[in-house]
Amino acid sequence: MPTILRNGPYRFYFYSNERAEPPHVHVQRERFFAKFWLNPVVLASSIRFASHELRAIQRIVEDHRNNFLEVWNEHAGD
Template sequence: MPTVLFIWGWRLYFYANENKEPIYIHAEKGDMDCKYWILVDEMDIKEEFSYNMSPKDKREIRKIIFQNFDTIADSWNNFFKKTT
């Protein structure tokens, strides 16, 4: 499972065997976990699930994902040899 980045205690990663899914990112910090779809064409994200996260935690990870949107999409595409 490739790790895209570590920031503010969050680990952002995706699974190497899920290349048939649209671009997504998992994030975990302590006992919190979530998954967001990366909607490249819309320049947006959509929460798939979250576990043990407060609204503040969700705002924080959404901010991190948006600030690193291109890095996440590029990491996915480079890993799976796709182009955006």
């Protein structure tokens, strides 16, 4: 489960065994979790995050989308 980015209290990562799914990133803060699709950036699921926090996280995902896709594609090509 490689960590791609740490931004404030958030850790952005993906699971190496999820390559069969479309590109996405997981986000964690303590016991709060979310998953965002990357093409386009859309919330896939969330546990415990408030909607205002999810909007802020989505902006971070949008800002780092190209980097997330690059790392995803590097791992998917292994």
